Amino acid sequence: MMPPWTSEKVVLQPYDPRWIDRARTENDRVEELLEPWLVDGVQHIGSTAVVGLIAKPIIDLIASVRDLSNISLVASGRLTAEGWTYVDPEFDAQPWRRFFIKTDTSGRHRQSHLHIVQAGGSKWVEMISFRDALRHDHVLARRYEDLKVRLAEQHKYDRKAYTMAKTEFVMAALRALPADRQMKSSRA
Structure with a gap:
């Protein structure tokens, strides 16, 4: 059976300054939970990390760890106790990460994503570099926002x-x- 959040439609919202505080709170807690395995810490990525940018109201965090191969086993208990759900590869065909989500109390709407990646890997660099590019280049950020609005309309019911x-x-x-x-x- 598919979890309810897998069929959540794409909804963009105007920038909300509370996203930064939500991210900081989640970030700090995830750092505490994953501290024994972290290499480069935890970072707020994605559109909610870019001031002024329209976004899905989901906080994206990325964490780099020494050994990705067993992190879902060793960290799941700690993360699950804090409301995170491990996303089985059946629902997340991204071999470069271990993916956790946090939903609202109904279980239908995502509130946060946690992408755990191998330290030194290209995805860590790509995700942070893209976030930083959007933060520093307002023309790029507006072009990205325009694209997202068009795509959200075209793919409203298909997040993938x-x-x-x-x-x-x-x-x-x-x-x-x-x-x-x-x-x-x-x-951030």
Whole structure:
């Protein structure tokens, strides 16, 4: 049986300054829970990490760990006790991460995502570099926002298609970054 959050439609909201506080609270708690395994800490990524950007109201966090192979086993108990749900690879075909979500009390609406990745891997660098590019380049951020609005309408009931349709834009933005801007990982 599919969890109810798997059929949640794509809904974008205007920027909400409370997202930063929510992210800071989640970030601090996840750092405490994963401290024995963390390498580069936990960072707030995604559109909710970019002031002024329209977004799905879901806080995305990324954490890098020494050994991704067994993190779902060793960390699940700690994370589950805090309301996180491990997303089985059946529902998340992304081998580069271990994925956890936190929903509202109904279990139907996602509130937070936790992407746990291998330290030193390309996804850590890509996700943080893209966030930082959006924070520093307001023209890029507006172009991304326009794309997201169009895609949210086209793929309202297909979150996977919505996400996949943004991939080329993200990769092009990363390729266009000067080398010195590839990894300014300011915490947020």
